[in-house]
Amino acid sequence: MWNYQKKLQYPVNIKNPNPKLASYVCTQYGGPNGELSASLRYLSQRYSMPDAMTKALLTDIGTEELAHLEIVGTIVRQLAKCASDEEIENSPFGAYFMNHGRGVYPADSNGMPFNALALAVTADPIADLTENLAAEQKARVVYDNILKVSDDPDVNDVVKFLRQREIVHFQRFGEALDQIQNKRLPKMYCGK
Numbered sequence: 001m002w003n004y005q006k007k008l009q010y011p012v013n014i015k016n017p018n019p020k021l022a023s024y025v026c027t028q029y030g031g032p033n034g035e036l037s038a039s040l041r042y043l044s045q046r047y048s049m050p051d052a053m054t055k056a057l058l059t060d061i062g063t064e065e066l067a068h069l070e071i072v073g074t075i076v077r078q079l080a081k082c083a084s085d086e087e088i089e090n091s092p093f094g095a096y097f098m099n100h101g102r103g104v105y106p107a108d109s110n111g112m113p114f115n116a117l118a119l120a121v122t123a124d125p126i127a128d129l130t131e132n133l134a135a136e137q138k139a140r141v142v143y144d145n146i147l148k149v150s151d152d153p154d155v156n157d158v159v160k161f162l163r164q165r166e167i168v169h170f171q172r173f174g175e176a177l178d179q180i181q182n183k184r185l186p187k188m189y190c191g192k
Contacts, residue, residue, distance in 0.1 A: 030106025
């Protein structure tokens with residue numbers, strides 16, 4: 001089904017440990033607007049889309065979000081793996097460290113574990129695609145916020161790539177929504 005290449009969609013080569021920044025970036029791993037939420041949302045919504053093109057779009061973007069999850073996890077790991085115990089203790093990453101060490105765990109920047117309640121699946125294509133437009137914008141805002149607090153060019157380079165992909169996904173979901181609305185589907189779609 002997939003042709004998986006054992007490399008990241010975008011390279012991550014962070015030279016300087018920064019557990020404080022890791023605690024912020026991890027929200028894009030397991031937070032409500034992060035990559036795990038997006039991937040599961042899109043891969044679940046695809047089943048109730050009214051046409052093959054929209055199903056394929058949600059499958060493509062959902063699997064790309066899994067690739068982004070891998071990138072974000074790599075950022076968190078590289079920011080934390082060589083940090084000293086003192087650096088971790090004196091950062092917001094300290095509380096996370098108590099339970100997860102230098103590992104990567106799906107939680108937001110406050111330490112709240114991933115919750116499937118962040119997924120929005122209604123079986124209404126217009127509602128779901130509209131939610132996806134908002135989700136992509138919320139993810140973009142989180143990446144914008146990371147860029148505001150990060151002074152690490154290695155992190156910023158990757159975050160800018162991920163941010164740009166959120167914009168592209170927003171555009172594709174808008175196109176799909178326009179296509180569905182123009183077809184004037186019945187309120188209760190009973191397709192395959």
